[in-house]
Amino acid sequence: MSPTYVPNDSLEQVCFLTAALVETGVYGVYASLFILNFVYTACRREVRDDTRLASKPFFWALIVMFMLVTFHEFLILFRVIRAYGLGLGADGTPLSYLRQYERWDNIAHAALLGIIICFGDALVIYRCYIVWGYKLWVVALPILLFLITVGIALTLDVWFTKPFTSYDNISLIVDFSYPINLAQNVLTTGLITLKILKQYHLSSSTGLVSTNRVSLITVTRIMVESASIYTVELLFLIILYFANSPGQFIVQSALIPSIAFRSSA
Template sequence: MSSVSDIAALDAKQQKYALLGFWLGGVVYGAYCILYGLSVKVTLETRRVHSTHSARVFPTVTLLIFILTTIYMGKRIHDLAASVPEKSPHIGLNAFRTLYAFSPQWTEDSGGQLPIYHIRDYTSSKGFTTMLLMSIIIWLGDALAIYRCFVIWDMNWLAVLLPIALLVLSIVNSTVVDVAHKLPGALPSQDVQALIGIVFPVNIAQSCLTTGLIVFRTWRQYRVSRAAGLNVHGRGIGLFTITRIIVESAMIFTVQQIIFPTQYVFNEILVPSIGCIFALMSIRVYGVKQELSTEVQLSHIYSGLSVRPDNLTEKGHPISHDGGRNHRRAASEALVFSRSGGSPTDHSDELVQDLGEAAKDSSKVLM
């Protein structure tokens, strides 16, 4: 049985982690606000091109995630600041009050209790609301990732059947855990601990499976584009780069659990980082597509300047001096530019359309 000194030392340690997690969460949330603002700009620019149903779903859900994250962060400030229940109605979202909650004055006013006791109290309405907000934000992030996978797989329900089943399991499991914290004694403590132990493994499995399906789809389209000879302009259609972006973004959630195994640190940075993942992915994929468009325009201009009158046959076709080594390049460029007849800008627009399913999938990733 733990002694009083051991319990006090554990409380003090958890309190330090809670304060560290709170400030780290604030830093991540600040970065999230900046990234979300940039992603909104990207959304407004791409909406001129993409007017599909999925192009409206992603901005709507990401906006909802941002609103709930903002409420959650404000709720955490309020929870940490509201050290005395009687004073809570008069305390706003004030960082100074948060510092007061961790000051010696708090210990005196609360009868010797540490702030960690208030933070760990999930039976109160404020504690339960905070925990429920975290669960909802995680569910929305998982659902949005599954929907992205669903769109990339051309609305194929079989492709996302298992991720949806894992999401449903996660929702049911997390709901039971939240209610068990709100109503202690409703379930045996052993059962509650067992349910808590599978919350994040289920989320990780669902996230890895969804990411794997997206990566497999984009990788397959990347190989199709290579086989068709459509990888002649720099990095081709950019699907390989987009795949890398998806994997790196999905790894954020897993790496957080490895680096921050402490509950209070992980919980505080988890919520704002979910929104950061989607915002950062949209910004990076948009950058790849913009770079691709520039490469296409420059490639077409240079290929046009390289054709001189003395290199033309009597029928007006350029003379080949490479012994057929560039036959595949010429064939692919003929395929890409066969329907174009305008300016270089027009050619780049038609290239994005003529890349077929591969280009379509890269656009779906951006939405």
């Protein structure tokens, strides 16, 4: 369990504002890459018949993810304007506004974080399922971890709107959320990478490797690098969370577009 939290209002206000700026910057990079990828995919004229069934749902799921992340970015800017610009907090300070959990934007902000994490995890598990030739047993453990994550997110959403126990009790659940998410991310990324490399070595041994070698290595590298960024962020978030540092809010905000980037890479 994390140590007793000692509030530092001034530092928290700076971290919340910095978090908004960081998420906006990372979102700008993600949105640019998404639009370029969307245009490229939409303009492709040749789609293999055996991948059409799998790629179509995934393509539309990525659009939904983009909409969720964009709405979260809107909420971030909306809250910053109302808290820091208009000073609508109970005592006029930004932090007093951000701590008013009965406000719809604060509720939506917290709920959307769990939705985006769960949706991104589901996409990665689905990709792993496809890569391994629709073998359910391969993704059994990731699915179990995913269900635990969903259960934690729902519990926190309910507690956030209607606290049914003390913060000390609910923090026991929160303590497990990020480590479980990290374990699932490492597991699914490792499974996908393992399958791609196994397929490459199989093709090499049978003499079927041609110009696809470069593209295969490139795809694997991009996928691993995008997942690595998310993994490093999770590690920092876990450290800051258990240290009770308000810097966790900055990393958490960067995590939102990174989840979407990991899912689409």
